[in-house]
Amino acid sequence: MPAESRLAFAVTPNAAPVAANARSERLVDPGFGRVFTDHMAVVRFSDEKAWHDARITARAPLTIDPASSVLHYAQEIFEGMKAYRLEDGGTALFRPTANARRFQDSARRLAMPELPEAIFMESIERLVAIDREWIPQSDGGALYLRPFMFASEVFLGVKPASEYLYMVIASSVGAYFKGGAPAVSIWVSQDYSRAARGGTGAAKCGGNYAASLVAQAEAIRQGCDQVVFLDAVERRYVEELGGMNVFFVFDDGSLATPALTGTILPGITRDSLLTLARDQGLTVREQPYAIDQWRADAASGRLVEAFACGTAAVVTPIGRVASPEGSFTIGDGGPGATTMRLREALVAIQRGQAPDAHGWLHRLAG
Template sequence: MDERSTVNAEQYAVTPHPSPASAEQRATLMAAPIFGEVFTDHVARATWTPDAGWADRRIEPFADLTLHPGATVLHYGQQVFEGLKAYRWADGTVRLFRPEANAARMAASATRLSLPALPEDDFLASISALVSVDRDWVPSEGEASLYLRPLIIGTEASLAVRPSRRVEYMLLACPVGSYFSGGVKPVSIWVAQGFHRAGAGGTGQAKTAGNYAASMQPQQQAQDHGCDQVLFLDAREDRYIEELGGMNVFAVRRDGSVWTPRVTGTILEGVTRASVIELLRSSGREVVERDISLAELRAGIDDGSVVEAFACGTAAVITPIARLVAPDFDVIVGDGGPGALTAWLRETLTDVQYGRAEDRFGWMRQVL
């Protein structure tokens, strides 16, 4: 359902919020925001129908939605979303990190869910338009940022099991600090027991709500065992590591190589994952993308050939993994602290994102 168009930010008609947050209210809300719980004054929207395609592009006051109880998203889960961030640099400009990759992944997710793909220029125009209107919500302190959540949902009032003939695109924005409470620290990982994130031919490679809903019970299982996140194994053999609930995973070996599960259709191909691989290879590191069994990972941790492990994703960037836990084992990775390579990767990546280092790969895109 890909559509070609040429859209710019000016085509998003702006309806200003009648009572936006005051400077004082905004400062209070942005002082220490809990991830995803503070929203800016406006939202970007567009509507798709078979006859008009994507139309009615607008920036409007942030408000509750009105949905028909028969909307397809409520009954059949026709929904996809993305996550990316806007960063304020020291010179006052606002930049995005690899937004074209998010646009392409959202289009691929939409196709998998039989939703119309939003063209890249429309995706980028909606961000530029919203960030321009809500520019005062982009943090400038520390490593805070403006998290952007684009989503597409089927809104046709119909219980027929078929693709929705009315679709809404929305873009929300949230000022955020660290994803984990207490800042960056090594996390403990529980190996899912009796649960799998996705199977072959399913929606594992799409960023859609159902995948995350299905991960919540095993995530609770992890928390019940004192762990921060859950690691899923493959659904076919229950043997190979795949990804965490919302992050890709890497293992650093004593010989300097870095291993990560290969993308097979059941793993979400993360933008941060791809960036980490590019950083590692450009620094001369060997990166191996292949099937990695849990037994092999455990053996490497036990004999010291695996010296670090980390997870990565847009929200948390890069997070060190300290422990791997299951009913029959509890092992410490390395010395339990952040490894040297993990720390270097996080610093290098965030320095590029915040303009503290040269953007050698052309990853950053200015929007303001």
């Protein structure tokens, strides 16, 4: 194994951590992405030294030069994953090596150095170990982990940077949608596309999400929770939501989800649900699905359920779909039996409440 594939992490505990009683108050209702832990992981990269200066340190603001290339050319990628508190008192990650591999894939697409899996894993494990008490005890609570990397070289010029900063921060989280959202409503974007063939749709980079925000804002104005994008060529086939993959459940018990063609993020939750559905004896198809077919199948009753999925929201039923042509309801507008059965099966594995036949749960020491 190359020397740079493993690094010794220096650990410097926060000299002024949040007091236990103040932390407990924040964990009662943390929401999503607003309550942060005491520490962060940092690793640097340069063409000269490769990966170096690995450390766990107090979470603090960054000081960067205004000519840092990320601010001008957007070389930036990230991941999203969770640490769970198990029923036996332990802590675990869910399929973290899949996140490590996707992080490498995103880096390759953005012309960035690929972080070795061993460094990715140690940065996550050490951060969770030092901030374990930030995992909420509440039902559905978890520690959301955000590994990210950006170009830190100070220069102006369109080329891959020669210096990068890799970091991991952690956030105590509850439900992604307020009120638990029994089912969300979706707005079909008519004027905006998320990604095109040859673009960065399969990479987890900030630019994809920045481009989706105007469409998401339009969805909110239309009284919907989320936006769904159609393909960039024919503006006909369903691709994915602003931050989640999408599944369809039919009256014969089968499922369908858009195929990975390079324009859709290969979600780890998506992949897990495909496996769990097949474990349950369900037929699953990865294929194109047109918006007019979605509307017709909902009207005829052939389509009985639809749901979105991702690390943050886990599995979220879709109850209503709206567009300038009008809106339609899926099933009775609430959670469907297949959707909830798959969600329960996934969550049970993540929480250590069910057998882990696929070896997805990565238990942490301590």
